[in-house]
Amino acid sequence: MQISNANLQFAYENFQTRLQEVKNYVVFVKKLADISSPAVSEERYIEKYIDDKLNFSFNLNSLFPIQRRVVDPLQQRTETDNFNWINVLTVEPQSTRTPTRSDFACHKIDRELQKTLRASTYLLLYNLMESTMSESINAIHETIRDENRNLLELSEKLHKVILQSFSKGLTNEKVSEFSRDNADIRDRIFDLGYDKKKLFSGNIDCGVIDEYCKKYDIRISPYKIDSQPLLWNPDKIEDIRKKRNSLAHGSESFAQCGQNMPIDSIDDNLQSVEAVLMGVFNGLNNFLTRQKYLRASQ
Known part of the structure; x- marks a missing residue:
């Protein structure tokens, strides 16, 4: 989208950043659903296992900041994840022994936890809407x-919006303050009563x-994207x-909410x-x- 207004461009860029964060989370939750026994394994245990037990040669040149990744401990080789916030570990085995679950220090992501993770998408999506609209x-x-701009230059509808916000902010306390200080209320016409966080x-x-x-x-x-x-x-x-x-x-609890939540519904909501x-x-x-x-533009 081509945006020339700097303020709208700022809002749009923030939206795109937050949207990508939500998309990453959705991919993560869906990835868990595809793994039979997902678990979180700390990188240092994987490295120790490689060094001490399997004598693997490995490449850590593409590590990202967060030192955790999701793995299936029963797989012989680790997979390269497509998330830029999860470690990527490329492993070349030199041993034919298949790793077992006991070789890894893992924390199982059980079905109850996955329900909570699914339900959390509602919070992420709602927060995306509210922050973006604000x-x-x-x-x-x-x-x-x-x-x-001064008030007289504004369209009829925006003129009304400004005055309604101002009237809400013009409390008895503010009236006394303006009178005491002999203040010019025209200096506050656009900001008094307006707070984007309370929209x-x-x-x-x-x-x-x-x-x-x-x-x-x-x-x-x-x-429209490609006319669609x-x-x-x-x-x-x-x-x-x-x-x-x-x-x-x-x-409603997160587990209850996520229990009857089809995994495909997350994509539809997003x-x-x-x-x-x-x-x-x-x-x-x-606009x-x-x-x-x-x-004057009307």
Whole structure:
């Protein structure tokens, strides 16, 4: 996506970084489901085993920072993982003896733990939506400040948004403060009552996203890759919100949530979240490029 607005570009880059983190986690969880007896083995035990028992020759030139990896201890050779946050250990065996589980200091990742790991994807996906929406909407406010716009230049809808935020922040205490200090409230018109961290509070779904976009007059437009639009399922987005709230408030345990969660549903949820957020960025990009936040541009 080509973005010319610096504030939106900042939000988009953060989104892409967080999205990749979630994708890495999803790949990790799916990888566990494909291994018969997954376990976590510390690298130092693998190296000791190689040195002392099997006399393996090995190459550690491609090590990454985190000193842990997921292995199947019953395999004769370790696999090269495709995660940039898990060690890659290339092993060339010089012994024909097959390693046994007792040769490794492993911590088994049992089914109960895998349920928890699956359920955690709801938290990651919801947090991705909330943080991205907050930074995306904030890009509009930052652009107005960067361009030193005054209230009278803003579109009717954005004018209303600013005044509503200001009225919420103009408490009795603030009124007394401004009066005592003989302060010019025009200096605070854009920031008083506005806090991007408080835009959303555990309630994001497609309905809330549509509501905020209409409030600013942003038109969500599906982003296309090779002429194919990225489409989302509103029911999936709503389910993510509900599951996140159930987990966050303790009304459902992670094990219970993950128990009936098909592994393929994680990809479906991820696809819907990515698609709807790309649609928001696509609409916002058009909104800012055409300066739809200004009254004169309408």
